Amino acid sequence: MEELKRITVKSWLKIFSIISLLDIALIWLLYYSLKHTKFNSLYIFYSFSFIFILLNLVYIRSVVKKLIQPLKFLWQTIAHLNQNSTVEKPDFNKLKTAKDLTINLADQIIQLFTIQQDKTKEQDQKSNGLNNNTVIKNIPVPFLILDNNENVLFANEALGKYIGMQTADIVNKNFYMIMDMSFPSEDTFDVWLKDSKQNTATSIKSWERVRLAVRDNHPVRLFDLAAYYNKDNPQNQTTLIILFDHTKQYMQDDQAISFVALGVHELRTPLTLLRGYVEALKEDLNNEQIDNQQVQSFLTKMDASAKQMTSFVNNILNVARIDNDQLELNLQSEDWPKIISDSVEAMRLRAKIRGIEITLDVAPDLPKVGVDRISIYEVISNLIDNAIKYSGQAKTINVKTYLNSEGLVETCVQDYGVGINENIMSNLFTKYYRDHNNRAQIGGTGLGLYLSKAIISAHDGNIWVTSKIGKGSNFYFTLVPFDKLNKEIKNTSSEEIVTTAHGWIKNHSLYRR
Amino acid sequence: MADSKNKRILIIEDEFLIGELYARALEKEGYQAELIIDGAEALKKAQTNEYDIILLDLMLPNLDGVEILKTLRNPELTPGFKAKVIITTNIEERKEIKKAIEKEADGYVIKADITPSELVSLVNSVNQ
Numbered sequence: 001m002e003e004l005k006r007i008t009v010k011s012w013l014k015i016f017s018i019i020s021l022l023d024i025a026l027i028w029l030l031y032y033s034l035k036h037t038k039f040n041s042l043y044i045f046y047s048f049s050f051i052f053i054l055l056n057l058v059y060i061r062s063v064v065k066k067l068i069q070p071l072k073f074l075w076q077t078i079a080h081l082n083q084n085s086t087v088e089k090p091d092f093n094k095l096k097t098a099k100d101l102t103i104n105l106a107d108q109i110i111q112l113f114t115i116q117q118d119k120t121k122e123q124d125q126k127s128n129g130l131n132n133n134t135v136i137k138n139i140p141v142p143f144l145i146l147d148n149n150e151n152v153l154f155a156n157e158a159l160g161k162y163i164g165m166q167t168a169d170i171v172n173k174n175f176y177m178i179m180d181m182s183f184p185s186e187d188t189f190d191v192w193l194k195d196s197k198q199n200t201a202t203s204i205k206s207w208e209r210v211r212l213a214v215r216d217n218h219p220v221r222l223f224d225l226a227a228y229y230n231k232d233n234p235q236n237q238t239t240l241i242i243l244f245d246h247t248k249q250y251m252q253d254d255q256a257i258s259f260v261a262l263g264v265h266e267l268r269t270p271l272t273l274l275r276g277y278v279e280a281l282k283e284d285l286n287n288e289q290i291d292n293q294q295v296q297s298f299l300t301k302m303d304a305s306a307k308q309m310t311s312f313v314n315n316i317l318n319v320a321r322i323d324n325d326q327l328e329l330n331l332q333s334e335d336w337p338k339i340i341s342d343s344v345e346a347m348r349l350r351a352k353i354r355g356i357e358i359t360l361d362v363a364p365d366l367p368k369v370g371v372d373r374i375s376i377y378e379v380i381s382n383l384i385d386n387a388i389k390y391s392g393q394a395k396t397i398n399v400k401t402y403l404n405s406e407g408l409v410e411t412c413v414q415d416y417g418v419g420i421n422e423n424i425m426s427n428l429f430t431k432y433y434r435d436h437n438n439r440a441q442i443g444g445t446g447l448g449l450y451l452s453k454a455i456i457s458a459h460d461g462n463i464w465v466t467s468k469i470g471k472g473s474n475f476y477f478t479l480v481p482f483d484k485l486n487k488e489i490k491n492t493s494s495e496e497i498v499t500t501a502h503g504w505i506k507n508h509s510l511y512r513r
Numbered sequence: 514m515a516d517s518k519n520k521r522i523l524i525i526e527d528e529f530l531i532g533e534l535y536a537r538a539l540e541k542e543g544y545q546a547e548l549i550i551d552g553a554e555a556l557k558k559a560q561t562n563e564y565d566i567i568l569l570d571l572m573l574p575n576l577d578g579v580e581i582l583k584t585l586r587n588p589e590l591t592p593g594f595k596a597k598v599i600i601t602t603n604i605e606e607r608k609e610i611k612k613a614i615e616k617e618a619d620g621y622v623i624k625a626d627i628t629p630s631e632l633v634s635l636v637n638s639v640n641q
Contacts, residue, residue, distance in 0.1 A: 260605075261604070261605040264603075264604075264605050265572070265603045265604050265605070267625075268603035268623070268624065268625035269528055269531070269603050269624075269625075271625045272528075272531055272603060272624040272625045273528075273530050273531060273534070275625070275627075275628050276530075276531065276534035276535075276628060276629050277534070278628075279628040279629060279630060280534065280537070280538075280629070283630075301530055305530075353529045353530055354529060354550075392574065392575070393551075441552065441572060441573055441574055441575065441576070441577050442572065442574065443572055443604075
């Protein structure tokens with residue numbers, strides 16, 4: 001910084017040397033005039049002296065003025081940076097302070113640099129040089145160190161990556177501002193830290209299933225957290241925090257938990273009805289108020305409830321089979337109009353309870369299809385069940401089946417209900433997927449469409465959907481006519497044993513796995 | 514013995530058959546029961562303050578039970594609301610939601626755990 005002072009002095013010397021040169025030139029001119037003139041030499045000497053002094057003054061003034069303006073701005077900038085400055089503010093109105101200003105400026109700059117150096121030193125001491133240690137910085141487990149005021153002293157690269165921030169943006173910030181965490185119980189990190197600070201010198205603790213609040217588009221983070229507190233740690237490094245990522249595992253657990261909760265609802269509903277009707281029938285019998293028609297109606301509804309439970313159990317079982325690659329289909333040549341009308345008939349009561357009519361439109365002369373009767377029934381009942389659940393105020397569901405332009409038997413289940421948002425269409429056939437908007441209002445486990453797609457794919461068919469919000473949805477699936485399927489499979493399969501729910505049979509037609 | 518004469522009960526239940534069974538059992542006991550399926554319509558009805566007891570399911574089309582309960586218990590949204598509210602559900606709710614419901618409701622029951630006559634006893638005990 002002494003250099004700065006030297007340079008400043010140097011530039012002043014330069015200015016004075018220019019002035020001196022000018023003065024020497026004038027003196028020389030005066031000497032020349034005095035030697036060769038015919039006028040009174042004293043007169044000339046006075047005139048020259050006057051011009052000499054005037055020129056010097058004007059020159060110095062203009063130079064100083066020019067110098068002081070940028071210096072003033074510079075001084076103000078430096079003073080702004082160096083707010084804790086102890087250097088006195090100069091009086092800008094006095095020109096003679098130009099030199100003082102320059103010296104003052106130099107002092108300011110020196111002070112600013114010294115403070116900055118101290119700060120860097122302090123920072124290094126605080127983090128004990130962690131910021132410069134590449135091995136520690138690159139430890140692949142996310143961790144950070146806090147000072148006694150919960151400010152971040154150090155965060156490694158893995159932590160930055162994990163929470164989606166630059167480490168430079170994390171250091172020196174308040175920990176709770178950087179990481180907004182939610183804990184599964186009231187036993188949280190901040191409670192522990194507060195308690196540790198008040199009551200202990202050193203403490204260690206861990207938490208499971210901590211969730212980081214989602215910021216912008218950063219993905220969900222679920223982890224275990226371990227923390228170590230020691231108030232006597234050197235350089236104010238009081239708290240060490242380590243994160244152990246379990247996002248994938250915990251997300252799967254969450255899905256499984258919510259599946260159990262939703263599954264419980266699906267089973268409890270028909271169970272409630274069965275218990276209700278059993279009680280009603282018992283009461284009627286005890287009071288000898290037997291109304292045959294009513295008994296008949298109760299029994300029909302009980303049957304429907306029991307069937308609902310059966311199909312739910314089958315759904316779960318089939319999903320387990322699909323997941324373990326154990327789904328077995330016994331493809332037979334079947335009369336499709338018969339299967340579809342039986343299936344629709346079985347769903348009519350469920351629809352009627354909600355005031356919904358199902359219409360069935362079957363094209364004539366449909367070829368026989370190769371289907372597994374039990375599995376395909378699951379598909380139709382899942383699609384109609386969805387149509388009922390998502391019908392909203394609409395009172396009609398149409399089921400149509402016809403031969404499409406590719407020679408496949410196509411079936412469409414159409415509702416006029418709430419419809420499906422375009423951006424979630426691609427997720428519909430994913431396991432456990434349910435529309436967020438309707439979760440609190442419509443029951444279901446998120447298995448129906450996943451299962452339907454797997455079954456239809458195993459039949460060599462296709463399943464897809466078209467929909468409009470507020471107008472309703474159309475679910476389509478195709479089945480291959482038996483003749484076509486027969487040709488395809490004859491080439492590949494030999495006689496195999498097919499297991500069924502009731503035992504096993506020797507397969508004489510078609511078998512797929 | 515609770516007086517069930519002229520007491521009006523609103524059954525908000527999206528499974529029509531369950532609602533029908535409950536209405537049948539309550540009417541036998543002397544209550545006047547009314548059944549409604551749609552959540553949004555149910556809220557409008559409940560806000561008329563014409564009912565003494567409300568049986569409220571949680572999973573409902575158009576407006577869910579938790580929202581209905583919050584609206585009914587908010588004096589700015591439903592002035593003069595005095596009815597007793599019993600939650601009847603088959604959902605296994607999360608802890609936080611259960612706690613919130615505990616504060617606002619007069620009763621909470623899992624439908625599959627009780628028969629219609631047990632529900633009637635529950636309503637009788639609330640109606641005292």
